[in-house]
Amino acid sequence: MIVPRLTSDISVWSSDNLPSSTCYRAGTLVDVNAGWRTVRPVINAGLCKGCYRCYLHCPDGTIRMESGKASVDYDFCKGCGICARICSFGCISMEVER
Numbered sequence: 001m002i003v004p005r006l007t008s009d010i011s012v013w014s015s016d017n018l019p020s021s022t023c024y025r026a027g028t029l030v031d032v033n034a035g036w037r038t039v040r041p042v043i044n045a046g047l048c049k050g051c052y053r054c055y056l057h058c059p060d061g062t063i064r065m066e067s068g069k070a071s072v073d074y075d076f077c078k079g080c081g082i083c084a085r086i087c088s089f090g091c092i093s094m095e096v097e098r
Contacts, residue, residue: 037079039094045069047091054083054092 050068062077063070070083070092084092 032075033077033079037077037097039079039081040074040077040097041072041079041081041083041092042095043070043072044091044093045071047089049089049091051088053086053088057082057086 048069050065050070052065054070055063055065059080059082060076060078062073063083064073065071072083079094079097081094084094
């Protein structure tokens with residue numbers, strides 16, 4: 001049985017190896033949130049370490065990285081909460097939509 005060896009010298013998480021954004025320009029995506037979202041992610045930029053985990057796991061591609069910090073495009077965010085669950089640093093909280 002082949003067991004993968006985990007090493008810290010793999011540069012997979014380098015920002016040079018990742019796309020610049022998974023978000024599309026406004027008007028590209030066709031399913032704008034229709035108002036049914038009940039909670040939304042709020043990012044505390046002071047706690048964000050720029051690890052790209054939320055960015056890579058967002059199923060709708062609504063998280064973008066700006067200056068090494070995550071931000072959310074609320075026009076297309078469905079409020080699933082995956083980003084908040086995947087964040088190791090606790091910088092994303094789900095708040096009631098107003």
